[in-house]
Amino acid sequence: MDQRTDPELVAAAQGGDLQAFEELVRRHQSFVFGAAMRVTQNRSLAEDVAQEAFFRAWRKLDSFRGDAQVRSWLYRIATNIALNAVTRSRESPSSEPDRTPDAATPERAMVETATRHALAALVADLPEDLRRPYVLREFEERSYEEISQVLGIPLNTTRTRIHRARKAVAHGMEAWR
Amino acid sequence: MTCDISDDRLQAYASGAEATLHIHVSECGGCQDRLAVIWGADSPDVSGPTMRAVRIEAFTRDTIELSAHLIGDFFKALIMLVPVPRKEPE
Numbered sequence: 668m669d670q671r672t673d674p675e676l677v678a679a680a681q682g683g684d685l686q687a688f689e690e691l692v693r694r695h696q697s698f699v700f701g702a703a704m705r706v707t708q709n710r711s712l713a714e715d716v717a718q719e720a721f722f723r724a725w726r727k728l729d730s731f732r733g734d735a736q737v738r739s740w741l742y743r744i745a746t747n748i749a750l751n752a753v754t755r756s757r758e759s760p761s762s763e764p765d766r767t768p769d770a771a772t773p774e775r776a777m778v779e780t781a782t783r784h785a786l787a788a789l790v791a792d793l794p795e796d797l798r799r800p801y802v803l804r805e806f807e808e809r810s811y812e813e814i815s816q817v818l819g820i821p822l823n824t825t826r827t828r829i830h831r832a833r834k835a836v837a838h839g840m841e842a843w844r
Numbered sequence: 845m846t847c848d849i850s851d852d853r854l855q856a857y858a859s860g861a862e863a864t865l866h867i868h869v870s871e872c873g874g875c876q877d878r879l880a881v882i883w884g885a886d887s888p889d890v891s892g893p894t895m896r897a898v899r900i901e902a903f904t905r906d907t908i909e910l911s912a913h914l915i916g917d918f919f920k921a922l923i924m925l926v927p928v929p930r931k932e933p934e
Contacts, residue, residue, distance in 0.1 A: 685895070685902060692891045698876065700890065701883020705860045714888055721894045726901070738876050742869070787866035802867070 673737040681728050688728075692721050695738055699745045706749035706784045716752055720745035750788055753781035782840075789839040793832055800825050801832035847872050858882045 669676070669690040676694075679687035696717060703716035724731075724744055731740060790798060799818060803809045809817070815825040849865065849872075856862035857869065858879055869875050 683902070685899065688898065689891060689895050692894050695880075696890050696894075697884035697887040698880040700887040701858065701879060704883070704887075705858060708860055710888075714890055717890045718894045718897065721890070722897050722901070725898050736873060736876075738873070738880075739870055742876065746866075746870075783863035784860075784866070787863045791867045791870060798867070 674733055677728065677731060677733070677737060680725070681731075688725055691737065695741055696721070698738060699741050702742050702745045703749045706746060706781065707753055712752055712756070713749070716745060716749045719748050723748065746784070746788065750781065750784055754785075786836065786840060789836050793835060797828050797832040797835065800828045801836070804829050847874055849875055851878075854878055855882065 669687075671679070671687070671690070673691065673694070676687040676691050680691065699720050700713055700717040703720065704710065704713035707713045707716060720741060724741055727744075731737075790802065793801060800814050800820075803814045803817065804811070811822060811825050811829070814829075815822045818825070820828075847868070849868065853862060853865070854875060857865045865875070869879065
């Protein structure tokens with residue numbers, strides 16, 4: 668097994684060392700596949716997503732910032748591809764057009780899971796100054812006053828930022844309605 | 845980085861039942877380590893097909909670069925070899 672660290676492997680791969688990149692794939696494939704499986708809930712699709720994620724990572728190696736964790740970077744790539752894959756499968760219904768998914772079907776469960784992940788990804792993409800108050804309000808159910816105190820920002824600013832974050836999230840989720 | 849996310853919550857996240865940890869997991873190395881163990885139990889080997897695609901891409905990229913250099917060198921040589929017509933003195 669290659670003893671080099673992730674940043675060393677990335678640096679070598681950036682210089683064209685394919686063996687270094689292969690070691691990165693071997694090292695992180697379980698994690699990337701798991702992240703994809705979690706979103707897609709479909710083993711075959713998750714395998715495709717994992718391969719695509721590594722392929723895209725290889726293409727974007729030059730843009731990788733050395734200060735970030737390789738696994739975090741791969742995780743984000745894989746999650747984005749998985750979400751897109753689920754969206755595509757949602758937009759392109761199966762060859763059985765008359766079959767409408769109901770609450771009990773795996774398709775419905777997949778759509779619900781994908782919707783949750785789409786929401787999580789949208790929140791993750793919010794700017795830091797909007798994301799923090801939004802998460803405290805929507806997920807931790809803190810009051811505006813508490814959020815204002817925790818973040819050290821005026822109450823009105825807190826309200827405005829949460830409002831802006833809600834608008835951004837609602838806009839992003841329109842495709843899922 | 846340490847955190848206090850419980851095993852149950854992380855298990856729920858790993859299976860897709862919990863969605864609110866997405867931001868945390870994308871930044872927490874500790875949780876990523878634990879998830880790697882959970883997810884590592886039953887994962888396929890995708891390195892073969894991935895590296896085939898990467899090698900084809902690398903080969904194509906190298907070939908395009910080489911072709912560009914060859915064409916560049918060809919035109920340089922052409923410019924050097926083709927005599928420049930001189931103006932006849934009047």
